[in-house]
Amino acid sequence: MDLPKSDEMVEALATGFQNLYNKYTRSENGPQDGGGRRDVYIVPVNNNTAVAAAADDAQSQFLLQQRYRPKARKTFVFDARHLCQVKTVKWHMMRQSRLRASTGQCCPVCIPNTSWGNPKVKSNLKNLLDIYNIGNIQKSMFGCFVDDLKFFYQLKSQEYKYIYDEVLEDEVVEKAIAAAARNACAEDAVVGDSRLDEEMKTQQANTRRILTVISANVKNWVYKVIGWFTYRMISLLATSLVVQPMQIDRVREAEQSGLPVIYLPLHKSHMDYILLGLVLTVNNIKPPLVAAGENLRVFFISKLLSFLGAFYIKRHIDTKRDQLYWSVLSSYIKNSMKNGHHIEFFLEGARTRSGKCCVPKAGLLSIIVDAYREKVIEDAWIIPVSMNYDRILEGNFVREQLGQPKKKETFFAAISTFIKAICSHYGIMRVDFNKPYRLRDLYESIDKLTKLENESLNKNGMEIMSTTICYKTTVDRMAKHIVYDCWKSTPIMSTHAVCFLLLNKHRNGTTLEQLAKDLTMMRDKLSQADRDIGFSGMSIEVIKHALDLLGPKLVVYENTDSGCIVKPILDVPVLIELSYYGNNLISHYMHQSLVALTICKLVSQDFLNNAITETKISRKDLIGDVTFLTNLLQFDFVFIKPCDTLDNIVDSVIRHFEEEEIILMDLMLEEERRSQYMAKMLDSDSDDDYQRPYVEIDVKYRVSTNEKSLNQLKFYRSVMMPYLECMAESAGSFLALSENSVTEREHVQTILNQMHENLEEGILSYGESISLDTIKHSFLAFEKFDCLQITTKDNIKTLQIINNQPSELNPSMQAMSDYIEEFVKQIN
Numbered sequence: 001m002d003l004p005k006s007d008e009m010v011e012a013l014a015t016g017f018q019n020l021y022n023k024y025t026r027s028e029n030g031p032q033d034g035g036g037r038r039d040v041y042i043v044p045v046n047n048n049t050a051v052a053a054a055a056d057d058a059q060s061q062f063l064l065q066q067r068y069r070p071k072a073r074k075t076f077v078f079d080a081r082h083l084c085q086v087k088t089v090k091w092h093m094m095r096q097s098r099l100r101a102s103t104g105q106c107c108p109v110c111i112p113n114t115s116w117g118n119p120k121v122k123s124n125l126k127n128l129l130d131i132y133n134i135g136n137i138q139k140s141m142f143g144c145f146v147d148d149l150k151f152f153y154q155l156k157s158q159e160y161k162y163i164y165d166e167v168l169e170d171e172v173v174e175k176a177i178a179a180a181a182r183n184a185c186a187e188d189a190v191v192g193d194s195r196l197d198e199e200m201k202t203q204q205a206n207t208r209r210i211l212t213v214i215s216a217n218v219k220n221w222v223y224k225v226i227g228w229f230t231y232r233m234i235s236l237l238a239t240s241l242v243v244q245p246m247q248i249d250r251v252r253e254a255e256q257s258g259l260p261v262i263y264l265p266l267h268k269s270h271m272d273y274i275l276l277g278l279v280l281t282v283n284n285i286k287p288p289l290v291a292a293g294e295n296l297r298v299f300f301i302s303k304l305l306s307f308l309g310a311f312y313i314k315r316h317i318d319t320k321r322d323q324l325y326w327s328v329l330s331s332y333i334k335n336s337m338k339n340g341h342h343i344e345f346f347l348e349g350a351r352t353r354s355g356k357c358c359v360p361k362a363g364l365l366s367i368i369v370d371a372y373r374e375k376v377i378e379d380a381w382i383i384p385v386s387m388n389y390d391r392i393l394e395g396n397f398v399r400e401q402l403g404q405p406k407k408k409e410t411f412f413a414a415i416s417t418f419i420k421a422i423c424s425h426y427g428i429m430r431v432d433f434n435k436p437y438r439l440r441d442l443y444e445s446i447d448k449l450t451k452l453e454n455e456s457l458n459k460n461g462m463e464i465m466s467t468t469i470c471y472k473t474t475v476d477r478m479a480k481h482i483v484y485d486c487w488k489s490t491p492i493m494s495t496h497a498v499c500f501l502l503l504n505k506h507r508n509g510t511t512l513e514q515l516a517k518d519l520t521m522m523r524d525k526l527s528q529a530d531r532d533i534g535f536s537g538m539s540i541e542v543i544k545h546a547l548d549l550l551g552p553k554l555v556v557y558e559n560t561d562s563g564c565i566v567k568p569i570l571d572v573p574v575l576i577e578l579s580y581y582g583n584n585l586i587s588h589y590m591h592q593s594l595v596a597l598t599i600c601k602l603v604s605q606d607f608l609n610n611a612i613t614e615t616k617i618s619r620k621d622l623i624g625d626v627t628f629l630t631n632l633l634q635f636d637f638v639f640i641k642p643c644d645t646l647d648n649i650v651d652s653v654i655r656h657f658e659e660e661e662i663i664l665m666d667l668m669l670e671e672e673r674r675s676q677y678m679a680k681m682l683d684s685d686s687d688d689d690y691q692r693p694y695v696e697i698d699v700k701y702r703v704s705t706n707e708k709s710l711n712q713l714k715f716y717r718s719v720m721m722p723y724l725e726c727m728a729e730s731a732g733s734f735l736a737l738s739e740n741s742v743t744e745r746e747h748v749q750t751i752l753n754q755m756h757e758n759l760e761e762g763i764l765s766y767g768e769s770i771s772l773d774t775i776k777h778s779f780l781a782f783e784k785f786d787c788l789q790i791t792t793k794d795n796i797k798t799l800q801i802i803n804n805q806p807s808e809l810n811p812s813m814q815a816m817s818d819y820i821e822e823f824v825k826q827i828n
């Protein structure tokens with residue numbers, strides 16, 4: 001029978017009350033009022049009454065009461081009168097606190113002594129753009145403009161020691177000066193004392209010059225004035241500047257411990273330095289000295305940034321050739337920490353051009369680790385930070401990704417960006433601090449891993465790493481661990497989610513309703529996976545907000561027969577810009593995508609076109625191909641933490657795919673897995689593990705033919721496909737070369753042109769595959785695979801194909817190209 005809506009509601013309420021009635025009973029035990037009347041209370045029906053009665057001794061009664069009463073009374077008891085009052089009294093609705101993933105925890109393997117805490121915490125975000133939200137500032141009659149000025153004026157002045165002389169007198173720097181002087185005289189036939197003295201003076205002057213450029217010159221009053229000015233400006237640009245107070249408290253605690261704090265943010269925008277400094281300043285936490293690239297040394301701005309703690313460093317340092325420079329820089333950073341300064345630098349070196357996190361460079365981190373090993377500092381706090389924007393101030397990096405040279409930073413460019421910025425809007429900005437941990441803990445854990453690896457190389461009769469290489473590997477792994485964790489805990493902003501869905505699910509457009517449905521589903525899945533979501537509210541409103549920020553140049557609305565359709569514009573520059581935002585989600589999908597790419601390669605084409613019903617793939621093949629992909633993309637992604645293994649990652653993806661019914665659950669598979677596990681356990685327990693070879697049992701996975709599962713598999717595959725397409729184009733380009741060698745600049749251009757042509761012809765499926773970064777990274781990967789040789793002379797890079805006898809370990813460029821093509825073949 002079809003009930004009208006109102007009848008349905010009455011039915012539902014009646015059933016609800018009936019259930020409630022069955023669960024509760026009347027009790028006369030309520031407190032007496034003034035007139036001696038007792039309130040009637042409703043209490044839950046105690047199913048254990050019978051049990052309680054049977055318990056004859058006082059102790060068991062007491063124990064039962066302890067077990068059942070407090071919880072029941074606290075949770076359920078309510079006054080019956082309130083039920084009658086509900087119609088007349090205004091309800092005070094208690095909003096249930098939203099729970100938020102407690103992201104940014106330390107690695108439980110490498111930092112085992114820091115507690116993990118709850119996976120979910122009460123959502124308690126704070127908008128710092130509301131000045132009355134920050135400190136004890138009271139609203140005055142003059143309004144917030146004057147109030148925030150007063151707030152900045154009253155901020156605590158921090159102590160910043162100028163350490164120029166300490167560095168000049170540092171023994172290491174003195175030795176480097178002497179070495180540089182000796183080197184300069186090395187070519188002279190006869191070197192007298194006066195010649196050496198002269199050269200020493202030249203090198204000392206050189207050192208002073210270097211140091212003047214490097215040294216920050218922090219002024220507290222500038223911090224306050226500029227702090228206030230930036231605060232006002234950001235209030236104009238952004239809706240909110242969001243932080244989590246709990247994270248700020250942790251940072252404050254670390255900062256007050258007396259150890260130097262090393263802030264390591266992921267680099268998205270030039271706003272990063274400003275935001276981090278501002279967030280710390282308004283919370284009365286001493287801001288760090290910030291390593292800035294020499295490209296930011298532009299008129300006026302460089303001085304200003306130096307007053308705010310920026311110290312300028314060369315973008316590329318050759319530690320062997322630039323020994324004097326390196327020793328001055330190291331000494332400056334070490335002495336800064338020794339003198340109570342905190343340090344901030346970007347492990348990735350430059351801002352990400354693709355939106356995803358970049359593979360880190362370990363140079364500056366090695367100085368910090370050196371300082372600890374040389375006992376210049378007792379230890380330090382590591383705080384990975386992520387700054388997130390609904391939209392970045394820089395606009396986009398499309399020009400550079402399409403191969404055009406980077407525009408130089410100038411004073412006028414900065415002013416024009418600033419003017420453009422205040423005429424636009426940038427939505428929400430977020431600053432998240434991961435849980436601080438000790439440098440020593442991370443260093444010692446990773447160092448142990450490296451040493452174990454070296455031991456195993458030794459036992460297997462392979463060439464071991466030298467002490468220097470061991471140390472370099474450790475620091476490199478530390479850097480990778482830090483960015484991996486940080487990227488994985490970065491919150492997802494509204495624009496990220498919408499762009500990701502448009503590119504990977506609805507390239508040809510969809511209705512707002514469908515997009516909202518997908519967004520809701522994605523939010524749920526991300527929350528289940530403990531990813532923090534940087535937006536709230538109804539999905540449809542979130543989408544409108546994101547589309548509004550992205551603007552009409554990227555996404556259009558189209559009226560069709562089936563209603564209003566939201567559609568990304570499929571031009572290359574637009575796709576690159578959309579993928580910049582969408583790529584933030586790759587951190588969540590990258591492992592699934594690697595496995596999906598491999599499954600699609602391993603199963604036959606017929607299967608994906610639904611022509612055959614079932615196929616099996618071997619785990620060994622799967623692992624082999626995933627390993628290849630991680631090596632191929634090693635300059636684009638950090639896929640694995642140093643303390644984890646690819647096997648673990650593949651296993652967890654397989655489990656996830658089983659839940660999604662992409663891989664079919666198989667009892668046999670479980671058996672095989674168990675025996676695999678047992679075999680491994682027995683093998684590791686065994687004393688004579690070097691005599692007996694370990695026999696791996698191969699497991700076969702059944703891939704589902706269900707249409708829904710196949711679509712899901714194709715979705716995962718699409719996430720990383722642009723990177724694979726770019727790699728395939730790059731490998732293919734070498735096969736068409738008439739010469740054996742070519743300059744990098746020339747060849748990059750050839751590849752870019754070829755990609756544009758292939759896109760038009762439909763050979764390439766994803767416009768966003770066209771990416772300068774990935775092309776350059778492909779060269780480095782091919783060099784690692786010994787297919788390509790890269791030589792640099794007079795700052796010109798030359799690429800040369802290696803025509804060695806190809807083997808399984810060293811595939812030729814042809815084999816490399818064929819192999820990658822198998823991953824990117826088009827499927828319906």
Ligand SMILES: O=P(O)(O)OC[C@H](O)CO
Nearest residue numbers: 291292293296349350351
């Ligand atoms: O992204 P880049 O290459 O402009 O470098 C940005 C660095 O922050 C300079 O300090």
